[in-house]
Amino acid sequence: MRAIWKDTVIAESSNTRIVENNHYFPREDIKEEYFKPSDSHSRCPWKGKASYFHIEVDGEINEDAAWYYPEASYAAKPIENFVAFWNGVKITE
Template sequence: MKAIWNDTIIAESNETKIVENNHYFPKDSIKAEYFEPSDHRTRCPWKGEASYYTIDVDGKQNENAAWYYPQASHAAKPIENYVAFWKEVKVSE
C-alpha cells in the first residue's frame, strides 16, 4: 500500500493493518522528512488518544492529515504507533 499526497509517496508498506476502513502503516514505513508533529489530539472511545502529524511536501502543508495512537488501549494494541491518513491523502495499492 502507498499513501500519496501532493504527488509524492509519503508512506509505503506491505504490512498495513485495516481498522474501520483505514489502512494503518507501520511507523518505520512513513518517510519521516514529510512529517511534522502536531499538538492536535483527539480521543477515540475504544482506541484511546490519537496524536497527529502535519504533512509537508515541497512547502505545501496538510495540517493534521496523519494520526496514530502512541499509547493505544488494550483493544487497539495491534495498531499502536501505526500511522493512518485522511484529508486528501490517497491510500492505494
C-alpha cells in the same frame, strides 16, 4: 500499499493493518522527512488518545493529515504507533 499526497509517496508498506476502513502503516514505513509533529489530539472511545502529524510536501502543509495512537487501548494494541491518513491523502495498492 502507498500513501500519496501532492503526487508524492509519503508512506509505503506491505504490512498495513486495516481498522474501520483505514490502512494503518507501521511507523518505520513512513517517510519521516514529510511528517511534522502536531499539538493536536483527539480521543476515540475504544482506541484511546490519538496524536497527529502535519504533512509537508514542497512547502505545502496538510495540517493534521496523519494520526496515530502512541498508547493505544488494550483493544487497539495491534495499531499502536501505526499511522493512518485522511484529508486528501490517497491510499493505493
